[in-house]
Amino acid sequence: MQTLLVVAELVIAVALIFFVLLQRSEGGALGMGGGSSSMGGLFTARGAADTLTRTTSILAFLFFGICIVLNILALKGRDQTSILDSAPVSAPAKPAPAAPALPVGPSVPKPQ
Numbered sequence: 001m002q003t004l005l006v007v008a009e010l011v012i013a014v015a016l017i018f019f020v021l022l023q024r025s026e027g028g029a030l031g032m033g034g035g036s037s038s039m040g041g042l043f044t045a046r047g048a049a050d051t052l053t054r055t056t057s058i059l060a061f062l063f064f065g066i067c068i069v070l071n072i073l074a075l076k077g078r079d080q081t082s083i084l085d086s087a088p089v090s091a092p093a094k095p096a097p098a099a100p101a102l103p104v105g106p107s108v109p110k111p112q
Contacts, residue, residue, distance in 0.1 A: 002073055009066045016059045023052045 002070065005066055005070055005073075009063065009070070012059055012063050012066065016056065016063060019052055019056045019059060023056070024049065
């Protein structure tokens with residue numbers, strides 16, 4: 001089941017990338033999807049934009065839905081324990097502080 005969902009996730013991801021790249025940008029210079037105003041029907045400039053936007057939103061919904069289902073399947077069979085439920089671990093007792101060591105500086109020869 002998980003393998004089938006992962007394959008579907010990959011196919012949807014590739015299709016999502018393809019449909020996003022087909023859409024026109026704000027400036028209209030980067031999109032590969034074209035359409036002239038003389039064409040009637042579905043793939044006029046506005047019709048293609050609406051179709052691509054709707055297809056992209058459906059693919060995105062499917063992508064996130066499958067991600068959630070895969071996460072739920074991955075969490076099944078796990079222990080559902082919380083770190084807050086475990087007993088607190090006491091810190092080991094610290095030994096008494098020793099006398100502070102004197103700092104050792106560079107050894108410099110004494111003048112004669």
